[in-house]
Amino acid sequence: MSIDRATVAKIASLARIEMTEEELDRLAPELSGILDWVEQLGEVDTSAVEPMTAVIPNTLRLREDVVDADPLTGGNVRDKVLANAPAAEHGFFGVPKVIE
């Protein structure tokens, strides 16, 4: 299946990646090539097959219902959470204005 520039532009916008005209020109044929190649999967009869959900059988566990049972994944670490933020202010993540 060949995908055109407009489709790539739409997907890039869904993926929130800005793209120049040049990049769109380069990517459209590249992605068409890759998609043509993966489309051979259509040859496989999978009418009686379930999609894989877990590669190794495993059961989902529940953690103990205790606050901060694991200090590494518990709360009260605000400053650590914010430590790598490009713009942390007053204990929050800073972002450009979103409401006019």
Next chain:
Amino acid sequence: MTDLTNLGVKAIRDGVAAGDFSAREVAEAFNANVAAAADLNAFIVTTPEKALEAADAVDAARAKGETLGKMAGVPIGMKDLFATQGVQTTAASHILEGFIPQYESTVSANLWAAGAGMLGKLNLDQFAMGSSNETSYFGNVISPWRKQGSNAALAPGGSSGGSSAAVSARLCPAATGTDTGGSIRQPAAFTGITGIKPTYGRCSRWGVVAFASSLDQAGPMARSVEDCAIMLEAMAGFDPKDATSLDLPVPAWTANLSADLKGKKVGIPREYRMEGTDPEILDSWERGKEWLRDAGAEIVDISLPQTKYALPAYYIVAPAEASSNLARYDGVRYGQRELPEGAGLQDMYAATREAGFGDEVKRRIIIGTYVLSAGFYDAYYNQAMKVRTLIAQDFAKAFEQCDVILTPTTPTAAFPLGDKLDDPLAMYLNDVFSVPASLAGLPAMSVPCGLNQDGLPLGLHLIGNQLDEQGVLNAGLAVEQRAGFVAQPEKWW
């Protein structure tokens, strides 16, 4: 005194325990090799002080007569995909440049608890996406190997290319790797070292930068099967912080190593005899069969009928998961932010991701977003996950007839840097032998088996049944003993 940097994990650990040399002497020797190998570009960050600190702790513990860990006194390289507290972790991307984790990944924490020390953070393909280590924001890793009579720079493999180059060049006795579709095994084969990807769920993914969560698995890269077994024991184990971690005890792989394969059956999948495979690779495969027969195994023909669909299925599943995982890099919570004049929030996201991701990462995010988008989900992603079920069933049937599977690791030896960079499909085909085992979550290992006519290393690939790392390691040991691989790259760096 012997050159300490020629020693492997076991020799270093045992030598430190016996008092033949101190852990500090070992760390100093490797720190010096790391510092002298900038030309290989194997490290993004070096941490000589961390290596010395860990070594001093081991020497002090030994002086006090304390019990030493499995990796005591062994300095290692850490792939820069593992979060290391206080030490920059980038996944070789610009978007995470300057990111300093506030916590330690479970696998690296396990290794430090076992007495290992960190020489530095190893370069890799950006977000582990690549087979040649050419997608790193921090520059290509150069393989220490060269073709006879040529100075052309070769790929160390990928994505764990810093790991493979560093272990092969004696910058560290062992390194961590991660494997999503072959990222431990292919670089190990390209550089004449040994690497094992365990069963999915053996090693915790907590604190490992995510690429494709249903496939990502950490493992050791070292210069012998036994060293891999020792290090894997230290890395593996149940971790409640990873929902897919297997709640099983870590087997005593090292104690149970045995190259006696009497009564074992080794499967040779006929579908792996593919067009385009280098004749020298096919010869090495034949030698591998002879070696395993010599070790007492019976060689049996098996069939894995869906093999040709593994790679296309992988290139739907992995990008789909990547597009979801990499949505977190938004310039808000961590990493780089790109904020053009007057930009709103949505513009900031798009500009940040445009500037922060490399071409291959963008390519995979776009493919992943496309195959998951409305109207295409069933045709692409769901179909790929059904094919994945069939591939896993192929292996399950095969393991009714055999105990372990032998194949080549790669279709060719290492290729020159730049060779496949303009052709993503040609690059993807490099993982044709390693991807099926990844899709089925199986343990698999590459062991060096010799040099080709150009003097470049080749690897043999062993695939085991779920949870049977022991079978893989034992067959690997049988290959290792018979291959007698001692070649080293000639030092030019």
